[in-house]
Amino acid sequence: MSEGRAIPEATVARLAVYLRVLGGLAGSGLGTISSEALASAAGVNSAKLRKDLSYLGSFGTRGVGYEVEVLQERISTALGVSEHRAVVLVGVGNLGLALAGYGGFRNRGFDIAGLFDSDARRIGQRIAEVLVRPMSDLPAVVRRESVSIGVIATPAEAAQAVCDQLVAAGVTSVLNFAPAVLVVPENVDVRKVDLAVELQILSFHEQRKSAGLKVVL
Amino acid sequence: MSEGRAIPEATVARLAVYLRVLGGLAGSGLGTISSEALASAAGVNSAKLRKDLSYLGSFGTRGVGYEVEVLQERISTALGVSEHRAVVLVGVGNLGLALAGYGGFRNRGFDIAGLFDSDARRIGQRIAEVLVRPMSDLPAVVRRESVSIGVIATPAEAAQAVCDQLVAAGVTSVLNFAPAVLVVPENVDVRKVDLAVELQILSFHEQRKSAGLKVVL
């Protein structure tokens, strides 16, 4: 392969957003869209959008814009949405249910190959047509479905043990929603999403904003 | 006030993590901790940790480390965890339930002043002792409890309308978990967390990793 130089992570995140916005436009019969229009729909400025797209090559038409279909195709390919990617999800509490039910996952090339929980009452249930299995089934499912991504949606206490089992089973990327810092071998990627931390960041800005207002008054 | 210069957003996010790690250490009877030890527990390098803490002043002891209690105090104050901050949460589906039940929220200075949903069957229920109310109660609750932060955990279709109602009620910061780009007045802050995008970013790295391996083999 001759292309595919490093795409910045911030760009990858935005590409996913552009793709969704384009999806929303799908029914509109719009054949072409300018960087200005797409950027404002995605909530970024047009320079950033063009810079982001430039990592995928140059396939717009000056004076006109981008063909919506070509744009979708390019972004999908770059993100690997076209390739069917199997994930396992461990922890079928409220958050796990929210994730499993999240329609978006399937549309984006993710396939939930298995749901796992340690609670015997959950095991055997079907959620969005996927069976909830005991953790003992994990290695077999990971092997059979060539799963490389695991999602952890357990309580904090269980997270490290679950992570160890995922890694032992052969998973090489972990998305961690539990409020715990995970230790993994260096060939394994962990991405952490902490709902409380997100709220804290927002709150911090809010605090500065109201402090700022006080000064102005 | 004489201090409080700009703390980078990336630093704010990490400070929240340090605070949690310190909380986990609480029972251990450890009086003091070095930047090296805390950094490795938090999964960052020690230079970054010290740089982060330096925004809060200099209160460590060279050759020794930081007093755990002082450290907690400083970080809490900087993040505003000490001040009691009221939030409203709209959308009591699986994700909303997960957020409402998330013990972490209360511990970090957030108080759920109200849960809101449009589904009549949900209204009147209590979740973690908080009553689920109809959207028509929103303005009164926001006013009465001086709420400045709203959390949206509705389906994408409802998100913009809910956001408009939050803003109209007086909310000035919005944490958006719905997979939709929200339009707000410029005095309002929006922070977006997209669970599918997080997975996509991870998947992208995974893709490069396996591509890289192929090249090596």
Added chain:
DNA sequence: TAGATTGTTAATCGATTAACAATC
């Protein structure tokens, strides 16, 4: 040709990191 919009360059900004003097 005139108008519009891309693709890219260069300037700027912010965040990370290594290194080390200060100091307990």
Added chain:
DNA sequence: TAGATTGTTAATCGATTAACAATC
């Protein structure tokens, strides 16, 4: 004094933005 560790500097890296030449 010797050893350890902080706090800060300066170098580096990466991401954002404005501006504009290229070109439809």
